[in-house]
Amino acid sequence: MIVGKSLPDGKYTLRVQISPQKPLEQKQRLAYPNVFSSEIEPIMAVTIASETALAPTPPTLPYRTFQIIPHTNVKNERVDQFADVIAGSFQQLFSRFRGWQLRDPDRIFHETVLTATSYETFITTNTEYFDTVQQHAQMIWKHVTLQEKNVHFPTAADGNLVAYDMKLKYPSFLSLRTDRRLQEIPLGEILEIARAMQDGDRCIIQFGFQAAESVWTKETERARRDFERRPPYEWRDRYYSQATEMKPSYFGYEFVLRILVVSDDYRRRQRIARGILLALKQLKQDNELVERKVPRYRLRRWIEDMAKRKLRSPLLFGEPSILTSPEIAHFVKLPQRSLQEQANIITTINSREVSIPTELTQNVPGVRLGWVTERGTKKLARIPLDAYEGVSQKSVYDALCTATFAQGMQGSGKSEGFGVNWAYDMVMAGFSSILIDTADGQVLRNFVNSLPVDYPEEKLHLLNLDNKAWPLALGWDCVYGRSFTGANEDEELAALEISEKITSRFIGFINSLSKTGEFTDRMKQYVISCMRAITTQHNWSFLDLELALTSPGYREELLTRKEVRNMPDVLRDLRQLQSKAAEGKDSSIIDPILSRLRILSSTQFMANLFYQEPKRDTTGKPMLNLRYIMDNPEGGYGHVVCILASHDAWQENQATILSFFEDKINFNAFSRIDTDQANRKPVLKWIDEPHKVIRAIEGKLAGTSVEFRKYRVKNLFTGHSIDQMGAAADALLDGGAQITSFKTKRLSELSRFAHAFAPYEDAKELYDSLPEKWRAINSVRLPSGKTCPAFIADMVPPPPFVKDRSHVWQQCAERYGRYWKDVRDTIHHKRTFYQLRDHEWKLAKDEAARTAKNRERKEKKEGA
DSSP states (O other), X not given: OEEEEEOTTSOEEEEEOOOOOOOOOHHHHHHOSSOOOTXXXXXXXXXXXXXEEEOOOOOOOSEEEEEXXXXXXXXXXXXXXXXXXXXXXXXXXXXXXXXXXXXXXXXXXXEEEEESSOEEEEEEEEGGGHHHHHHHHHHHHSSEEEEEOOOOOOOGGGOOEEEEEEEESSOTTSOOOOOTTOTTTTHHHHHHHGGGOOTTOEEEEEXXXXXXXXXXXXXXXXXXXXXXXXXXXXXXXXXXXXXXXXXXXXXXXXXXXXXXXXXXXXHHHHHHHHHHHHHHGGGOSSXXXXXXXXXXXXXXHHHHHHHTTOOXXXXXXXXXXXXXXXXXXXXXXXXXXXXXXXXXXXXOBSSOOOOOOGGGGOSSOEEEEEEEEETTEEEEEEEEOXXXXXXXXXXXXXXXXXXXXXXXXXXXXXXIIIIHHHHHHHHHTTOOEEEEESSOSHHHHHHHHHSOTTOOGGGEEEEETTOTTSOBOOSSGGGTTOOOGGGTTOHHHHHHHHHHHHHHHHHHHHHHHOXXXXXXXXXXXXXXXXXXXXXXXXXXXXXXXHHHHHOHHHHHHHHTOHHHHTOHHHHHHHHHHHHHHHHTOOHHHHXXXXXXXXXXXXXXXXXXXXXXXXXXXXXXXXXXXXXXXXXXXXXXXXXXXXXXXXXXXXXXXXXXXXXXXXXXXXXXXXXXXXXXXXXXOOEEEEEESGGGTHHHHHHHHHHHTTGGGGGXXXXXXXXXXXXXXXTHHHHHHHTTOEEEEOOOSSTHXXXXXXXXXXXXXXXXXXXXXXXXXXXXXXXXXOTTOOOOOOEEEEEOOOOOOOOOOHHHHHHHHHXXXXXXHHHHHHHHHHHHHHHHHHHHHHHHHHHHHHHHHHHHHHHHHHHO
8 A cells, every 4th residue: 555645845755555465375376476567566565664755856767778889890609698687686576666666677678770771779778777787788799889879769649650569479488599600590681671661661679678586487397387288289299499498597587579660651561560570580499479469559558668668577367478598699689790791771880999098088178089989978089289187298299299190092081171170279279380282272271261250360371382473482581580599699600500501401402302313512512602602691592592603793792792701611612613604614513503403493483483582571571480480479379371382283393392391391490499398389280192292302201200399390291191101101100100090092001000000900800990081090199108099080070161261362472472573574684684794794804814815925025
């Protein structure tokens, strides 16, 4: 008897009184040991009295559901142990009273949802048992992903559904199939049903079970004796299978099996239902399953029971249907690799799960990589940008500035997603990013248009070298105006250091472009002297180097400069060139040098870039000051430098232009030696499709890849394969490069990183698990120095469009460049001017030679 009383303060008083009744006869107790459920009165119980004041509390859902997503390498080897998690959990009715509520027994429902395009598996259990069942499922299958997700059930009002219950045909002591070798029965046939389904069709198979009373075996013994006394006709000449003989040795479970089919077409609805029923009937052995169609008038209650996960035990004179763990195994199997390959509708994860370190999920600013699913929970993996507990800022920057290479086939997301997000997050964190695109520049335009609305346009430095109407002056002029700690505030010493640095960079740059080998010692001697001479003036360009080598008139001006006269070696070499020119013998020296230098002026467009004088602001500082951009001293958003030089616009000269920018960037990065490392802000340098220019820069990358980290430069390369990095590939890997690999064109491109992608040892399996887009495996370096396992992530998509900034490209062209005709005319005027000076110098030299010769002839005549 249950009596409730409402109190004025909103509380309730509950008294539960279960009075003793006349006990059942001993024979009845043995015949019906478990004949009541949570929905009916008990046969007998003891007296319970309690009175408790209860405050209203928010209702707690009695059941929770999680989806179980198999991986390609999932195995059903231990599935016969799945039911053991609730084995022996049977409780009598009075033991299930909690406060004023009657608690449901521990139950598990394995639910399969089948449509024309999907096959999903769910497990539902009691809320208080949810975590335990999740952990047990992870132990049974190992290679699965679990995520909390509910199943949607239709309503009886839909009118386009058919429902069936399935029960055991014979007494429970007879067993269904338990053969563990039958991994594709009935799954294979159920999956075939999807071929007959169309959009809108849906099938739900719900298999639920709960622990039976421990004395169920005694009931089966009685049922077996009765069965053997009066066996059905079809059983008169049959023998029990080993599964039946072994059945009493296992735990028993009451079960319910429901099939619900939804389809607008009556015939298709019946065909789908019949196919599911026949598939499940394949589990026939000694026992078999029989169906009972749910009549229309009972559908509403039946669907409610399905949605509320009801499992009704028989009434007083019913017999429960009981299965054991080996039988249940066939109802809860997951599709293994062979079925996954045959049916592409199965929701699967094609890779193993890896627990990512907490360092990649710190609550600090970071560069987003992607979402990693771990036991059904998605975690965003990020490369930290700020210090956190136990890790210093220096360690964070050391890990951050380790070179990264991302590879993948065309359209995989390596550039549009991975590269763009690296640049975006760095800029948002206040670190400048330099982006070099060797293709059509669309990635750069999309990136610029994705920046926040309040991003200042003065921090955009968009260098479109394809805009030949406004050529940009290319030179190392940004070295001027800086202080050098080694010069100790001595201007003359600082000027000498500038000259030496630029000369050294130029020699390396020209050597990298040469197809006939490096400068000989003799060639290098004259190039160095000429470079040291012309770099004593701030407005020099590569045209000045050409003139220093070819124009005696220009050299005469250099010889008058005080800075040149203070360099004896330079003075000697310039005078020697003058002497050779006067004799007409300088071609043997300068022609091999000019053959290399003229790469920079092979066309008028190239000359407009390299022979143009540097452009400065009103204070005399370089208009494009890369060192200032890298340092971002004013704070706020980082600067953005976009460099575009397409192959379509420049053909074979593309590598020359972009390799110069690569060298110019490195030149400014290494100039940070005048700043303490702790004060150097990280800067990103991203080259997309580096294979188009790699031959021109591989030597420099191979020699300096490890050094960039010290200068806080993050090198990021995105390409089809690391093999395209040439000689720089081994240097990057030896330096501990971080690797991100999307789906590649060939398996060998993944196999190369087998050591870096542990625990994914099987390259073929890894290759098959990666889709063609937006999913990649990542090998990163942790700031703490601990080992980080490689992990597969659903990579972060590119930032969305925010604002059209197409006008900024032209503004930057006019800010940093000059109108092409003005540049052309200036170059022509300078060359013409010194041609006239050379002519005058030649005439003067010829006149001096004639005068000297006449004087010599006259002296000989007078001597005679």
